[in-house]
Amino acid sequence: MSLVKIKKVESRNDLKTFIDFHYDLYEGNAYDVPNLFSDEMNTLSRDKNAAFDFCEAEYYLAYKEGRLVGRVAAIINHKANERWGRKSVRFGWIDFVDDREVSAALLKAVEDYGRQKGMNEIVGPLGFTDMDPEGMLTWGFDELGTMPTIYNYPYYPEHVEAMEGYDVDNKYVEYKIMVPKEMPERYAKLADMIQKRYNLRVRKLTKKDIFEGGYGKRIFKLINDTYKDLYGYSELTDRQVNQYIDMYFKMLDLDLITVIEDAGADNKLAGIGVTMPSLSKALQKCKRGRLFPFGWWHVLRALKFRQTEGTDLLLVGFLPEYRAKGANVLLFYDLIPRYNAHGIKWGESQVEMESNAHVQSQWEAFDTHLHKRRKCYKKFI
Numbered sequence: 440m441s442l443v444k445i446k447k448v449e450s451r452n453d454l455k456t457f458i459d460f461h462y463d464l465y466e467g468n469a470y471d472v473p474n475l476f477s478d479e480m481n482t483l484s485r486d487k488n489a490a491f492d493f494c495e496a497e498y499y500l501a502y503k504e505g506r507l508v509g510r511v512a513a514i515i516n517h518k519a520n521e522r523w524g525r526k527s528v529r530f531g532w533i534d535f536v537d538d539r540e541v542s543a544a545l546l547k548a549v550e551d552y553g554r555q556k557g558m559n560e561i562v563g564p565l566g567f568t569d570m571d572p573e574g575m576l577t578w579g580f581d582e583l584g585t586m587p588t589i590y591n592y593p594y595y596p597e598h599v600e601a602m603e604g605y606d607v608d609n610k611y612v613e614y615k616i617m618v619p620k621e622m623p624e625r626y627a628k629l630a631d632m633i634q635k636r637y638n639l640r641v642r643k644l645t646k647k648d649i650f651e652g653g654y655g656k657r658i659f660k661l662i663n664d665t666y667k668d669l670y671g672y673s674e675l676t677d678r679q680v681n682q683y684i685d686m687y688f689k690m691l692d693l694d695l696i697t698v699i700e701d702a703g704a705d706n707k708l709a710g711i712g713v714t715m716p717s718l719s720k721a722l723q724k725c726k727r728g729r730l731f732p733f734g735w736w737h738v739l740r741a742l743k744f745r746q747t748e749g750t751d752l753l754l755v756g757f758l759p760e761y762r763a764k765g766a767n768v769l770l771f772y773d774l775i776p777r778y779n780a781h782g783i784k785w786g787e788s789q790v791e792m793e794s795n796a797h798v799q800s801q802w803e804a805f806d807t808h809l810h811k812r813r814k815c816y817k818k819f820i
Contacts, residue, residue, distance in 0.1 A: 443508070443544040448498035454483060457498050460510045461534050462727040465590075472584035472719045476728035482571065483512070483532075489678040490567035493518040495556075498532070499548045501541050509535030509542065513549040514567055515556055519673035528553030528820075530563035531571065534591075535598075542598040550820045562608055562671075562817045564589060569672050570683065574611045574790055574813030575599065582810045585751050585787050586718045588613070589813075599816050608817035609670045610793040616752075616786045617806040618778045625804060629765055630772035637764050638703035641773045644693055654698070655684035658754075661708045665756030670792060670815075690742060691715055694781075695750065697773045699757070699766050710757035712770040716741050717749035717787065748784045767801050 448457050458479045465471040481487045483498065494516050501509035512532040520527055530549045535541045550561050565573045572589040577596045584590035599605050633639055649655040659680040666672050675683070692715060699710040721741040725734030740746040757766050778786075790813060791798050 441540060441544060442503050443540050444502045445544055445548045446500045446502060448500060453500070454480070454498065456507065457500060457510050457532075458483070459727065460500070460507055461532075463507075464534050464536070468590075470581065470583055471590040472586055472722050473725070473728045474586070475722070475725065475730065477730070479728065482567070488567065489676065489682045490516075492676060492678060493673070494567050496567070497552055499545060501535065501545050503538070503541060508538060509533075509545050511535075511545040511549055513552040514565070515553070515558065516567060516671075516673055519568075519671055522673055523671065525560065526558045527560050527562045528556065528558040529565040530561060531566045531573075533564055533595075535595075537592070537594045539598055539601065542595075543602060546599075546602065550818070554820055558820065560817055560819050562815060565671060565815060568675065568679070569666060569669065570675070570679075573671075574609070574815055577812050577814050579613070579811030582615075583719050585789065586722060587751060587753060587789050588811075596814065602818075604818040605816045606818070607814050609815040611790040611813035611815075612793050612799070612809055613790055613811035613813070614788040614799070614802055615808045615810050616788060616802055617808075618775060618784055618786065619805065620779065622772070622775055623804055626768055626772050626775075629768045633765050633768055637761075637766070638701060639709060639761070639764070639766055639769060640700055640702050641769055642698040642700045642706075643773075644696060644698060646688075646693070649684065649688050649693075655688055656680055657708050658698070658711050658713070659683065661711055661758065662754060662756055664758060669795075692742065692745070694777055695774065697770050699761070699769050701761070708758075709761040709766050710770060711754060712752070712774060713754040714750050714752050714774065714786065716745050716747045716781075716783070717751050718742070718747075719749070720747065745781045745783070748782065750778060750783045750786045752786050752788055762797065771804075 448454055458476055462473055485491045494514060496512055496514040498512050511530055514529040514531055528549060535545060553561055564575050575596050576591050580593050644654055659675055663674045695714045697712045701707040701709050718741050721737040724737040
């Protein structure tokens with residue numbers, strides 16, 4: 440008889456316990472970058488996250504001998520299932536102590552939920568959509584995490600891979616990309632040629648452009664068009680787009696966001712690069728994910744005063760017809776001198792599918808280091 444008891448999250452206090460477990464499990468860890476408590480509450484709350492328009496979810500806590508020892512979210516993204524012809528229940532927000540009875544009980548809770556809802560497979564770690572962190576870290580445990588990704592202890596994948604029926608469903612890689620101190624001559628020549636030959640141009644945005652001029656929605660339309668064929672992607676709805684515009688663009692440094700337009704096609708968006716100063720160190724100083732009393736100062740220093748040497752490449756995407764034209768060169772041509780001016784020495788690529796050679800090829804001109812690997816797992820239920 441299992442000593443692990445599974446409790447479904449049923450109240451706001453339960454949800455707080457669910458979120459706080461991560462801070463307890465990773466307290467003092469040098470590599471974990473905890474999310475803000477307020478962001479986690481907004482994402483996991485049915486009345487605040489627009490993804491619940493097409494998703495449903497339950498959250499579970501695991502107790503053993505009266506002690507909280509794990510947590511997991513069970514998520515069904517109906518839009519993604521319809522798009523990809525699957526009946527998947529996703530597991531996400533999974534954390535557990537190094538006890539295989541605990542991890543097995545948590546995933547069984549997700550499997551049972553999926554069966555009750557008519558699903559025939561469990562996949563993860565995945566969030567509600569691609570805007571949430573995904574993929575279990577399997578290599579690079581001694582590398583600092585990032586805000587948009589998951590950090591986990593080395594025993595996590597060991598547990599999953601030891602369970603009967605679980606296979607790898609997708610693999611990811613992440614790169615650390617060094618910012619050159621001077622613009623590579625090749626990029627300067629290519630940028631000049633591409634602008635002249637294809638009538639492409641760099642556009643820097645203002646807050647008015649984003650919130651009143653429609654560029655915020657145009658950016659996310661581009662993201663939908665660019666990411667539509669990626670693993671597990673579900674198109675962002677208008678309500679989600681509005682939510683993300685309000686959530687992110689109010690705090691982002693627009694100097695580190697670059698739009699590439701086609702001046703010969705009514706300024707059609709060809710590509711976008713949304714980057715931001717790394718918040719990894721700042722978030723580690725936010726006690727238990729709280730901005731108060733002192734966490735806000737560390738986040739502000741990183742965002743507004745750029746007191747960081749790294750940048751996170753949050754969203755980089757180009758329409759297929761512009762990739763072959765080398766439009767991404769214009770993105771780097773614009774951002775490299777800005778990074779140098781701000782003292783930024785390296786960037787994080789975030790998760791890229793291991794099989795996506797085209798995306799990885801854009802880093803070939805840089806000094807790069809493949810420093811993290813991830814997996815999503817699947818089991819038929």
